[in-house]
Amino acid sequence: MPEETNEKKAVRQTGSNTIVPVKADELVEKAVEMKKKGLRLSQACCSWVNNQYEISYSFADDQTLDYITLRILAERTATISSISEIYPYAAFYENEMEELFGLNIRYIDLDYHNRLYRIKTKAPFLPEDQREVATDETKKISAPDAPETQKEDAN
Amino acid sequence: MGKRSVIPFGPQHPVLPEPIHLDLVVEDEKIVEAIPNIGFIHRGLEGLAPDRDFQKYLYVVERTCGICSFGHGLGYVESIEGIMNVEVPERARYLRVVWAEMARMTSHLMWLGFTADAFGFESLFYEAWRIREKVLDLMEMTTGGRLIYSVLKVGGVLKDITPDMQKKILDDLNEIEKETREMTKTFLDDYSVQTRLKGVGVLTKQQAHDVGACGPMARASGIACDMRMRGYEAYSDLGFEPVVAQDGDSYARCEVRINEIFASIELVRRAFEHMPKEGDLSATVKGNPNGEYFARIEQPRGEAIFYSEGHGKPNLDRFRLRTPTFANLQALCETLKGAEYADVPILILTIDPCISCTER
Numbered sequence: 187m188p189e190e191t192n193e194k195k196a197v198r199q200t201g202s203n204t205i206v207p208v209k210a211d212e213l214v215e216k217a218v219e220m221k222k223k224g225l226r227l228s229q230a231c232c233s234w235v236n237n238q239y240e241i242s243y244s245f246a247d248d249q250t251l252d253y254i255t256l257r258i259l260a261e262r263t264a265t266i267s268s269i270s271e272i273y274p275y276a277a278f279y280e281n282e283m284e285e286l287f288g289l290n291i292r293y294i295d296l297d298y299h300n301r302l303y304r305i306k307t308k309a310p311f312l313p314e315d316q317r318e319v320a321t322d323e324t325k326k327i328s329a330p331d332a333p334e335t336q337k338e339d340a341n
Numbered sequence: 342m343g344k345r346s347v348i349p350f351g352p353q354h355p356v357l358p359e360p361i362h363l364d365l366v367v368e369d370e371k372i373v374e375a376i377p378n379i380g381f382i383h384r385g386l387e388g389l390a391p392d393r394d395f396q397k398y399l400y401v402v403e404r405t406c407g408i409c410s411f412g413h414g415l416g417y418v419e420s421i422e423g424i425m426n427v428e429v430p431e432r433a434r435y436l437r438v439v440w441a442e443m444a445r446m447t448s449h450l451m452w453l454g455f456t457a458d459a460f461g462f463e464s465l466f467y468e469a470w471r472i473r474e475k476v477l478d479l480m481e482m483t484t485g486g487r488l489i490y491s492v493l494k495v496g497g498v499l500k501d502i503t504p505d506m507q508k509k510i511l512d513d514l515n516e517i518e519k520e521t522r523e524m525t526k527t528f529l530d531d532y533s534v535q536t537r538l539k540g541v542g543v544l545t546k547q548q549a550h551d552v553g554a555c556g557p558m559a560r561a562s563g564i565a566c567d568m569r570m571r572g573y574e575a576y577s578d579l580g581f582e583p584v585v586a587q588d589g590d591s592y593a594r595c596e597v598r599i600n601e602i603f604a605s606i607e608l609v610r611r612a613f614e615h616m617p618k619e620g621d622l623s624a625t626v627k628g629n630p631n632g633e634y635f636a637r638i639e640q641p642r643g644e645a646i647f648y649s650e651g652h653g654k655p656n657l658d659r660f661r662l663r664t665p666t667f668a669n670l671q672a673l674c675e676t677l678k679g680a681e682y683a684d685v686p687i688l689i690l691t692i693d694p695c696i697s698c699t700e701r
Contacts, residue, residue: 228663229663231661258490274552275670302379
């Protein structure tokens with residue numbers, strides 16, 4: 187395994203930000219912990235580095251100005267569970283990751299089904315050879331309906 | 342329960358400066374739910390990062406938005422300086438604060454004009470924008486630009502503010518402060534303005550926290566959170582304190598932004614007072630970024646986050662910008678619940694939406 191990947195599996199500090207690696211199936215549980223501590227979800231984003239996803243959910247403490255980022259490393263075909271049940275405003279970030287990077291995210295409260303930005307190219311921020319990997323079928327079944335406007339646009 | 346209907350609002354609407362669409366679920370003229378919809382002008386600027394040299398990509402980041410371009414450039418260079426451990430010269434840090442605060446003033450004055458226009462007070466709109474012109478003139482004098490300033494570089498700044506310019510800025514700021522105080526009386530004391538803003542779109546402190554609001558939107562609800570408290574650049578030397586209001590309504594948001602204009606004027610004065618008389622404008626930057634960094638700065642609309650990740654090549658592997666409006670959309674939906682349909686334009690404006698930023 188590359189040295190860099192091993193390094194990314196350890197808790198580390200970048201500036202005032204603490205990056206805490208978590209497994210994909212621990213994300214919801216960790217998000218509940220953050221919520222209990224009264225932290226605000228500050229941002230969520232995704233990168234494609236070394237042929238895998240680096241997913242970051244960052245939480246801010248507005249009292250101490252501390253910043254904690256939960257970091258998940260995931261394969262292209264992996265599916266993660268949405269935290270929008272815990273932080274409703276995570277839905278926009280998750281829709282963005284889903285549309286730009288083709289990341290499979292289940293149970294997003296307000297799921298735009300890849301129509302948030304209306305981009306015709308599938309997963310435009312991924313390398314071309316990664317774009318056509320099959321999406322998660324279970325997500326398609328369990329996801330709630332898209333808002334009316336997106337449906338019209340899709341037609 | 343009355344009959345519920347869905348009214349589409351935007352993306353083209355006379356009161357909207359930029360395109361956003363809302364599906365408003367209304368019941369007897371009261372809004373019960375609002376579903377936001379963006380994506381009409383998405384440009385994919387983040388996607389350009391892997392194709393550009395990290396120094397040149399600064400010019401792309403600055404063009405994310407025409408209102409807060411300085412802040413975007415500042416956040417980006419901070420993220421790169423964070424990765425590369427670059428020590429920015431002291432004078433450059435103060436100059437950055439001066440420009441950041443003047444940019445904040447132009448943004449808030451523009452917002453005041455838009456808001457006055459939204460409730461039909463045209464002369465107030467002209468007055469706010471007339472004062473804004475004076476700040477823009479100062480930006481033009483010091484940077485050469487009125488919209489995109491391009492005075493930043495990784496490691497420092499490209500231009501200096503001479504003693505003559507400094508004197509001119511301080512003289513003009515006295516005048517701007519006096520004129521803004523006059524205008525403030527109308528914004529905060531006029532009966533007709535109060536009827537449009539007071540008690541409209543209340544967001545309590547708890548609600549603001551629950552929806553992740555940031556910037557003036559959160560501070561107007563009593564949350565004393567401002568990224569300048571982190572003391573980045575030279576803010577730690579300037580005795581900065583956030584401007585906060587308690588009522589959480591549109592009036593409180595207006596009050597916070599007006600008081601932030603005065604706070605910015607004071608910060609510029611203090612910055613000139615503390616700034617070293619001479620010194621380098623930039624540090625030497627060698628090599629390429631290798632690592633990752635989250636920079637957080639306070640834009641006029643709130644907390645903006647700049648994430649850069651590089652692996653020793655001239656191009657970044659990933660650049661991510663989370664804008665304040667992106668975070669405040671949920672707060673907008675919360676304030677719309679229970680509001681009258683006629684108040685929708687004012688409520689959209691009170692989050693000070695910048696959709697161009699949001700759709701990088």
